[in-house]
Amino acid sequence: MTESARDGEYDEWLDSIESGEGYYLECSNGHGWLPPRRVCPRCHDQDLARVDLPESGEIASHTTISVPTPQFEDDAPYVTAITDFGPVSVTGLVRGEDPDDVAINDVVGIEVGERVTTGDRAVVFRPR
């Protein structure tokens, strides 16, 4: 992997979250996706518009991971969750809460943090 090369629209999206201007892509039929996307995989619409990501979402599911990959060795145990922001859902790390207290339907905000192990950027959810 070439660490210095950015991953195009993905890193731009992380930048947008970091600056508090997060967005997602929405097709004419209201299906939401994260970039890069050129076409809606559900309805084939290519007219994808940037829409502001809601400030908070609800946790759809979560798990505390005890056996990590080497890239998260020093992060473990950590909570990974899928959070529902309406038309789009996002996967990220839950921080700022005891793992045992994380629950489905918890309301969380989104930000960009760092992996403990590598310092790489990562999507982070915090309780609202």
Place this chain on the structure above:
Amino acid sequence: MSDPRIAGAGVTHFGKHPERTGRDLFAEAGLEALDAAGIDPEDAEALYYGNFMGELAEHQGHQGPLMAEAIGLDVPATRVEAACASAGAAIREAVKTLRNGEAEVVVVGGAERMTNIGTAAATDALAIAADDLYEVRAGMTFPGAYALMARSYFDQYGGSREDLAHIAVKNHEHALVNDHAQIQKEITVEDAMEAPTIADPLGLYDSCPITDGAAAAVLTTESYAEEHDLDAPVAITGTGQGGDNLALQDRPHLAQTPAADKAAEEAYDDAGVSPDDVDFAEVHDCFTIAEVLAIESLGFYERGEGVAAARNGETTRDGDLPINLSGGLKAKGHPVGATGVAQLATVAWVLDGTHPRADAVPDGTVGVAHNAGGTVASTTVHVMEVQE
């Protein structure tokens, strides 16, 4: 359109064989399959070979011709990669080739060497079947992904860790007589419940082990089998494959596997059977919750009802619909690229009465193999039937 016959199959011991190269594992399985088929190897016209992580585990790409050479064949050889469904997808290519009349004899198989790189590196290698940008970088592992699905299932439909423990107990018990199996050890519900957590709510006994192994089968046209008087009573009568969004976050439901629904519907239609006709199945239980999702997608259970099947004794070997008589991935082991063909071999051996658990379905005529990749973003389903 004739249905391909399974002329012979071979499977290595599944387990920890870190010192054995992928090519040696596949050679053992492939040569056993060719020998069991009783064909002239010169008649083989193609190899479809499943492998997932060869680049990471062995620094070896381009494995198709390598593996053909390993079993002494000079044929067009193609590696098929669909994560853990690689071998299932390879079977599908072989079936299409035979049905299209492009060949009369095809070898299908798969191999994976995994334990040589250790648990952490293998976990890392397996994770690349998920969405790297949006899942792996958020710490997603495969146990983690299935844990998200399990928690969502419990939330939507009910069920408990104890229900899942019964699946592990069942599959461990099934594997006790399977000498190919990685784990031949009886466990209790309490053992499973008290095992260390991998990704909650899933623990050690909810997860399949990391496995080295290979599997192969020789498939022929019906006419070739008849002309050469092969002992090949089992045919692949239905094939189906379905897909889904790669990332869990992009799916409408976290506790359903529509790729498997689509694959099953296509395979049943192809075979002209319904779920009620199926006598037993080998399903992709990489985690206990995956068996639940599989038996619901295969139409054996309504949504939310599959979780109690093992606890109720319905899917045990003495139940109405035995699931994973081999021990499943859970106990037999899961050398990723080989699993789909190992499932096919199990179904064929149960149907022809040579599998040690064949006595569970003495009158069985219809078996199903369900092979899933990633978080079921790729799934193949094959229906096999006794033709004599």
